[in-house]
Amino acid sequence: MRIRRLLIPWAITVTVWLAAATTPGTAQPPPPDPRFGVVEAFVNAAAATEAGVGYSRIILRWDLIQPASAVDWKPANVPDPFIETELAAGRQVVVMLMGTPPWATADGSGSPKAVPDMAHWEKFVQRIAQQYQGRIHHWIIWSEPDVWDMDHPGSTWAGTEEDYYWLLRTAYLAIKDVDPSMQVHMAGLTYFWDQQHDRRQYLDRLLDIILADPEASAHGYYFDAVVYHLYYKPLQAPEIIGEVQGILGGRGIMAKGIWINETNAPPSEDEQEPPRQTPTFRVSLEEQSAFVIQEFCLAFAAGADRVEFNKMRNSAEYPEDVVPYGMLRADDSRRPVFYAYQVMTTYLRDFRAVQWERSGDVYAVTFDRGETTTTVLWNMNRLPTRFTVNAIAPQATLVDESGNTETLTATEGKYAIDLPGALCTEAADCFVGGAPRLLVEAGSPGARSGLLPVVVPTPTPPSEETPEPVITPTQTVAPASTPVPVPSQSAMPTPTPASVAMAEDAPVAQPPLPLPTPLPPITPISILTPSRFLILGLVGLVVFTLTYGLQMAIWRRWKP
DSSP: OHHHHHHHHHHHHHHHHHHHHTOGGGSOOOOOOTTEEETTGGGGHHHHHHHTOOEEEEEEEHHHHSSSOTTOOOOOSSOHHHHHHHHHTTOEEEEEEEOOOGGGBSSSOOOTTSOBOHHHHHHHHHHHHHHTTTTOOEEEEOBOTTOOOTTSTTOOOOSOHHHHHHHHHHHHHHHHHHOTTSEEEEEEEOSHHHHHTTOOOHHHHHHHHHHTSTTTGGGGGGOSEEEEEEESOGGGHHHHHHHHHHHHHHTTOOSOEEEEEEEEOOOSOOTTSOOSSOOSSOOOHHHHHHHHHHHHHHHHHHTOSEEEESOSBOOTTOTTOOSOOOSBOTTSOBOHHHHHHHHHHHHHTTOSEEEEEEETTEEEEEEEOSSEEEEEEEEOSSSOEEEEEEOSSSEEEEEETTSOEEEEEOBTTEEEEEEOOOOOSSTTOOOSOSOOEEEEEESOGGGSSSSSOBOOOEESSOOTTOOOOBOBOOSSOOOOSSOOOOOTTOSOOOOOHHHHHHHHTSOOOOOOOOOOOSSOOOOGGGGOOHHHHHHHHHHHHHHHHHHHHHHHHHHHHHOO
16 A cells, blocks of 8 residues: 555656656757858848748947947847847847948048048947947948949948958957857958959959058957958859958968858849839849859859848838849748758758869769758750759758759669759849759768769750760859849948837747758757756655645545
């Protein structure tokens, strides 16, 4: 009888303990990969989380924070609650500082593009860094100073390269004085502005000035990373990144990050939200989806540390925002690119190494993710192609740009994959390839004899007369036939607190998520850390004590 009385509370205790240990809510999803970004994700934080966004750039404007005088200090134009929401979601927030207030201009012009008085600039940067210390770790100093035409919509800086050197140097020293671990980035450069005007690249010219400073080397040359804004043509990313690496390495400047902080091929063919000006290129919604995967893949493979899509949502309230960049429309409805971005962050996240190669019109980018390998393939030809890939595992998951999946079984150690042809909406220049396909396999790339050793591209339907070429790893991509003009709205307006609040309240479309979980779910044993085990043990002891005491009281009251 006494043994039975002991077993009952112990059974209850064990049941409660196991229920707590195996509750699904205790298994927290992993944080997003910080290498995948979207500009201004805070305007719809829930959608950004669903898309897998890992970092987000915001603009803090000096002319809005200190509009009237050196002693004036207004709340930031992106309010703290939005920043805290981003951080709570596991996203890193990267800040761009820009906009000279009228009272701080060195020439008295009162223009936000004007060169500031450096003493005022230093005090502002130091104070803003102190305000966000511990929350913001990456600071970008201005935007696109290489756009020298003051009448161009993308123009933000009226100074020379020498003026920008002082702006960057002053900000770098002020920020590092607050927290040496903070990272200072150069302004995002367009690359194509200089190329189209037959000028030596802005980075090259700026480094001439920086290296003339005898103290520059001791201070890391006043920057931790360079930033570029690249649009429309994915195949140009490896060439441009390679040139940037050559400019830095040729001067002995090593270990600097390279970030692509704006990229997109904004669609011209969206009937629900068409552009309000003549588009630079004609781009369909399907091509925008293909672009985002191709651009991110080639940029990472070429050496970019981070890549960021511009931007989260179109903002119809701003008349100057005439290019519909957003993965969300102004009403928060989702464009197809939203799901393409989600596919990418699901099946490419946490990669350890990445390589790319080319065979004819087919590009292949292989992401080594440890226990999993994802090979991204797409076709630049207008005609569809069947492509044969050596297998790592006997079975694989094939994923399209919308998140649809199918299981493939290898035949004689190979997979045959049908790659759609390029749509070529811009008929004069087929710069976006066909819809990509992601081949997801268990195992590492080393499990096959080469990264992608033997492939057989044949027209669809397959032609028996087509020879089987052996793929040769390609180190550089031939540039597209024409350079890309600078997007007219690459320097975006930043929402005011009022407009941001209105946007946040807008309804969010929530269609069913089409993506399966690519990795095995977390099992209960994986979340029983020692601290949780101790807590659960204490809970179990309390439950046992209360249950046993209650049973003894009942037994004494009703015993015969």
